[in-house]
Amino acid sequence: MIQSISHDEAQALLAIEALGALTGADRDALLAHVEVCAVCSAQLVQLRDTAAALAESLPAVPLNPDRSAAMRSRLLARAASDLTGRRGDDGGRLPNEPPVKAPTSPVKPLSGEPVRAIGRSPASRGGWLAAAAAVLLAAGILSVLRSTRRDAAVARNELTAVRAQQLRAATEVALRDSLIEQLTGATVRIVDLTGSGPNAPMGWVFWDQNEKWTLLVHDLPALAADRTYQLWLTTGGQRTLSAGTFGTDHRGHAVFRATLSLPRDSLVSASVTLEPAGGAARPSGPIALASK
Template sequence: MNEHPQPEEIFDEYALGVLEGEERHAFESHIEACPACLRKVEEARARMALLALATPQIQLPPGAKERLLRRVASPSPAPLQQPAPFWGWTTAALAAATGVLALALLFIAARNRELLRNLRELEARQTQLLESERRLGEESARAHAVLDILTSPQTVRVYLASTPSRLLPEGKAFYHPQKGLVFYATNLPRLPAHRTYQLWLVPPQGKPVSAGVFNTDPQGNGEVLLPSLPLGLPVKAFAVTVEPAGGEPQPTGPKVLAGVTS
């Protein structure tokens, strides 16, 4: 791990949001891997929150409390009726939905290309028609299962970032305790032939559980789709380590990515 950020005021600067560019990048990389400094950030946020008290205290608009209580009394999440349309909530929900949709579309586009390739194969090799059909069916079921995880509201999303100072490699884990795990990583360095990346699911209690090994393409992208995991396993964090080819029952090598559920 690189050295702790100095001086102490940098924690306030980060909580305030004035850091930018490389300075902010280096700071974030550090706190992601350093619980002690992350705690200092949480303290700095509380300290900076006090600045909110410097502003003149303004009387709440009449009827605001009743509007809130009326809104929570409605049976499902509903928009604010008065005095103006409640754009904040719908925009946030739309943004979230758009994000999921964009991911899903990206995934579908990738799958589409693959299916098209498969179709051309079918035309060229009619004798293998049945075999290809079976494969397509499997692919589509698999794509469906992956999409299901990406879009389910119960899915936990964990973003994994590199532990050293430069935040180049990144991972994204989409985990649903009943439906499974979808994991993508990017910008990972190429490993020698006798080494492999291994993804770990870290439960709140007990030892890490292997969620499979994976290798990267020449661009450094890797993925683990629907590994076999015990059903209903709770998760605290995900991590990626470098292990001997074939993987290990417990992590032994250096940790290259880690992310905790928020």
């Protein structure tokens, strides 16, 4: 038999139902009341919408029956306390309030199932407000969590950017130190390269007498996409070896590094020629720079 509850009692239970914590006879009684009360029906829809926002970011965890009962007890106790504070001492009734008579026959709900009348223990408006505040507080906490997650994501992205910048800086420092070592080491041999004309380009080949080669050039004109510069190294046995191809920037400058193993002191001369894009198997184009 479904219990009959008052409008104030239903108001106190709406927030608990919206959180999915109401069970058993209390839930049946509330839903029976909601079916015939437009005010409670509309408020339950609003509270459910608010509580549903929690499911967007937080996992759904079934509420323990004991915790559900404890929650309901606290809310109803709060409501009863508020109501007691406003009542007189005459049988728990407000001044001039007539005694309440219990129905002498069962009340038939819309569903046709008999409803058992329960004793009068109306919840106050304060209990309803406390329950609604609990749901709104949960929604507020969710908003804070979302904001915190966004802030954490931004912080992670900024930290990643800083680390990438630090890595680039460390790499640049390492390359600079390596280049300085290749240009100034005690065993480094330097070969001067020169061009022709009034604004003759210049270049220098730095060889560490092992396998590291660094070429610096100035005022060497930039080329079209189908042309490239190629560095050639000639050894004592008159073997001419390609050290690779390179291009220059808009100022005609270039720093080209290559790895080519040659016996110590075997270099006789070096030159730079103008070749088709991709380079040539042997020197075939005009000489842009050559050693003396």
